[in-house]
Amino acid sequence: MGFRMDVERFDELLTELQKNYRIYAPVLLKGKGRYSETDTIRYAEINSIKDVVFDKKSVFSPKEVILPITQTLFYFTEDNVIEPKVDEKNILIFLRSCDIHAVKRLDEIYLRNRFADSYYAALRTKVKFVLMECEKSFENCFCVSMGSNRTDEYDLFVRLEDGKVYVESKNETFDGLFKDEENAEVSPKFVLENETVVKIPENLDQRVFKSKMWDEYDERCIACGRCNFVCGTCACFTMQDIFYKDNPNAGERRRVWASCMVDGFTDMAGGHSFRKKYGERMRFKVMHKVYDFNKRFGYHMCVGCGRCDDICPEYISFANAVNKLNDAMKEVE
Structure with missing residues (x-):
């Protein structure tokens, strides 16, 4: 189902969604770039469709929402071990086709690789996807070569164009939210070619x-x-035990992103x-x-x-x- 509405109206619906969802999207972070006085684009919670950066690639992937850079697995004392509470709200993430495919790869590692990881599953089961389209390829992208340039595995598609927001809903969970909006034909556009082309040898071993x-x-x-x-x-992590200064017998165990290159x-x-x-x-x-x-x-x-x-x-x-x-x-x- 497709809908069209003003930016102000869509933001009202975002506010309604925030009662049950934490909504993440790529946003511009002023002065947070890797060089002094430079900006960067990373995932953060949004309050308006105008916060979302549609025309540039985020530096980090949306992975950091469902697989935090640092995640406490449990707290411990001399006598007890307590797992942290999971936020009751669901998660809505704006992301591109390649990133939806990337989450599928993480699912293989954390949910279907012998045993399901309960910490990952606790967040992953709460996630719904909002597709962002790529009208043209960004620099260094080669998603077409990897077959990740297209997807139909999303719950909502959102396009901001000429002061109007176009929405496609593929999940009946959201149908009631948009039922009073103007109907429109809406479907995402997908990149069909990249400047960068990758060919993996068929005889690779x-x-x-x-x-x-x-x-x-x-x-x-x-x-x-x-x-x-x-x-x-990339799904690797290492473990850290943090001991509290006021009680060296108490602390927390965290898992932290790790790298096979370091x-x-x-x-x-x-x-x-x-x-x-x-x-x-x-x-x-x-x-x-x-x-x-x-x-x-x-x-x-x-x-x-x-x-x-x-x-x-x-x-x-x-x-x-x-x-x-x-x-x-x-x-x-």
Whole structure:
């Protein structure tokens, strides 16, 4: 069902939705960029459709809403362990097609990978998606190559155009909210081509581990992990026990995002560590995105959002690394 309304009316409906939902979207954060006096676009709660940045790609993915950067798993004392309460409100997230596909990848890891993660599930079951369309491709995107440029797995679609808000509802939960609004034909537009094109070799296998292509990343990569942290499908975390100063026998256990690219990620008891060379870490990351995950779940982990290419301070392109696999396979054969 499609509807059309003024911005002011849509904001009134947003206020109504906020009684039961926390509503997140990409917003402009003034002065919060990685360089001094620069801005950035990240996910935050909104109160108006005018808060949403439709024409630029967010630096971070919406992953941080349902998989927080730092998440308390439980509080402990000498005698008790208590899990934190989960917010009663549901979650409504504005996101693009590639990011909806990225959440599907997280679901595979956290819900269908042997055992369901209860902490992830507690938030994930509350989530509904508001699709944002991409009329044209952003820089470094290669979603078409990864098949994530289109989706029909959304609850609402919202377009802001010429002072009017167009809404498509695919979830009967919201039908009552819009029943008095003007009917309109509404459907999203999807990107059909990207400037960046990625081709994954059909014969890709573990022989590519021996290729010399990984050696260049020993010098170029600085192991900062930014590529992992902005990625919508990276799911790794580490654990931290926080002890309170006023009572060293009480505290909390947190899980915190981790990165396969940074020092210490593979440290083991006894001082052993894997993949000390940065090229080896790059190899692990690339192959996990376009080989290992596919072998287990039947499709590629990477969705082609291009955020890793956007954020890298050394201008390392993940898309180029994947394309180099074609020559690398010829090399090892």
